[in-house]
Amino acid sequence: MAQLSLSSCGEDDLKKAATLSRKISLDTTRTTGVEIIYSDSAKVKAKGFAPVLDKITPSSGAILQEMPKGVKIEFLNDSLKVKGSITSDYAIIKDTEKLTIFKRNVIVVNENLTFNTEELIWDQNKQMFFSPKGVVTQPDGSFANAENFSAPQDFSYYKTGSGYGETYVKENFGE
Template structure:
């Protein structure tokens, strides 16, 4: 057993150690952690959404753009003009890339409003386009109909959605034919 340990240690040369030292210098980060954060998003001086995160890390890399990470998840509530809740997004993890104006929600992402529930593992909000995008997910309507949506996109109010392809099940009201 001792011979195996000596062989594996002897395979590390001075060059490998120099590479590790160089890499460790490049990964230098400045992190600022805040607990119990409330984030307010407004547009044209009107509050549009409130977000809640148990942990918010503001990370400033040695080189590159600053970003904010919510490693313990986030819940965002969408608000109307009277500040009534019209919908929500929850996820187990989120990252806000400030320079790109992107927020990426990951793991157990659920969007809920009056017209749909959308479940996915990844959802991106593009602030410039004011649109949400997801590679795939399941859209469920209040009547129980559903669609497995691929290349999902929706405006920031989720008033409608589009999908490139998918399949699902829908229900038709028999009274409509009368």
């Protein structure tokens, strides 16, 4: 036995529904072959490269900068030599919140670690990186599957909430 239920909207209901579906107006500006410089206290700290940068300005709300074809950021030391990098297939900068979100095939490389994840968030206010999960590989080949990853913006150390992995321990016989 099947049951059929029918309902209808009155004219007042349609007016209410129309106000719920507001149109959002966006202004988009596309730039190709972009180089972004990040400096702190008049010192260049990083350079970013994106094949495409879309600046999205909603009629109401915060400005977004989207890199739909990916981004590569190189971290520089005081001598302006590359000391690490982040690459991803997609990134978005939320100017108002001061957040940069890297997504898809995110790879962080420096002399202390390689970190692979699908999402990495840089919080400019806290000067910290956060990721829900990823794999940390050390130069000696040891690795950890990390959850709730966090690191300062120079990746000098990292913390995880939980994880598992493989590490190598040197044996000191007679030393």
